[in-house]
Amino acid sequence: MRNIALRLMYVGTAYHGWQVQKNAVSVEETLEKALAQVVGHPVKCTGAGRTDAGVHAETYIANFHTSSRIPCDRLPLAVNTRLPEDIVVVRAGEVSSAFNAIGSCLKKEYTYRIYNSRIRNAFLVDRVWFYPKHLDESVMARAAAHFVGTHDFKAVQSVGTEVRSTVRTVHYFTVARRGDQIDCRVCADGFLYNMVRAMVGTCVYAAEGKFSPDDVPAILSGRNRTAAGPTVPPGGLYMTQLWYGEDVP
Incomplete structure (x- = not known):
C-alpha cells in the first residue's frame, strides 16, 4: 500500500x-x-x-x-x-x-484576519472578522507577546474537547496591520479547541481597555476561561503553515 x-x-x-x-x-x-x-x-x-x-x-x-x-x-x-x-x-x-x-506535524501556524474599518467590505464576507471600532494593533501585540512560550492554556480553551494536557508551546504570536486589515499570526506545537480565536479575543479586549495587556500572564495562570476575552468568529481564521520532519508535497 x-x-x-x-x-x-x-x-x-x-x-x-x-x-x-x-x-x-x-x-x-x-x-x-x-x-x-x-x-x-x-x-x-x-x-x-x-x-x-x-x-x-x-x-x-x-x-x-x-x-x-x-x-x-x-x-x-x-x-x-x-x-x-x-x-x-x-x-x-x-x-x-x-x-x-x-x-508527524511538528508545529502549525494559524492566521486570524480582522477587517478594522468603519465600513465593511462586501468581498470579504466570511473571510475576515469585520470590526468597526478602531483597534490599536500595538496594544494587541503587547498582549500577544505574553502568550509566547510554554504555558497552561486552559484559560483560552473552549469547553467541548477533552485533552490529556492543556499545556502547549507557542513559538510566536505577532499582530500587524496592513491598511484596514489586522493579521494575528500564531505558531505553536499544537492548539486546544478554539484556542487561537480566544487568544485573539483576549488581545482585542486588551485593545478595548477591558484589561491591561500585562494582565495576560495572570489570566493564563488563573486557568479560568471567563477571565479571558471572547472566542472571535470563525470566518477570519486560516491555517497558513505546517511543518514536518520529512518532505511533503
Whole structure:
C-alpha cells in the first residue's frame, strides 16, 4: 500500500470543519468521496488537524493509503474534477509508511484576519472578522507577546474537547496591520479547541481597555476561561503553515 500525502486549500464557509460529522458536511468527507472515485476503493484520510466549522485553510496536509498505482502528478487534476470549487488539491506525493498528517506535524501556524474599518467590505464576507471600532494593533501585540512560550492554556480553551494536557508551546504570536486589515499570526506545537480565536479575543479586549495587556500572564495562570476575552468568529481564521520532519508535497 502506498501512503500518499496531499497538499490542499479550502474555503471552510460551507463546511462543518475538517472532520467527518454524522449530520453535517465536512471537508474530509467531501475529499474522501472524490478520492474514492479516482482510486477505485474506499478512502480514509488523516488530516493535519481539526479545523472548526467556517474556518479556512490556505494550506493543509492530509494523507491516505491506497493500492492504486495512479501517478502522484496526475492525482490533483483527477481529484479536483470531482471536488466542489471551494476545495482544491494543490499537490500530491508519496511519503513514508510511518507518515501521519497529524502525528508527524511538528508545529502549525494559524492566521486570524480582522477587517478594522468603519465600513465593511462586501468581498470579504466570511473571510475576515469585520470590526468597526478602531483597534490599536500595538496594544494587541503587547498582549500577544505574553502568550509566547510554554504555558497552561486552559484559560483560552473552549469547553467541548477533552485533552490529556492543556499545556502547549507557542513559538510566536505577532499582530500587524496592513491598511484596514489586522493579521494575528500564531505558531505553536499544537492548539486546544478554539484556542487561537480566544487568544485573539483576549488581545482585542486588551485593545478595548477591558484589561491591561500585562494582565495576560495572570489570566493564563488563573486557568479560568471567563477571565479571558471572547472566542472571535470563525470566518477570519486560516491555517497558513505546517511543518514536518520529512518532505511533503
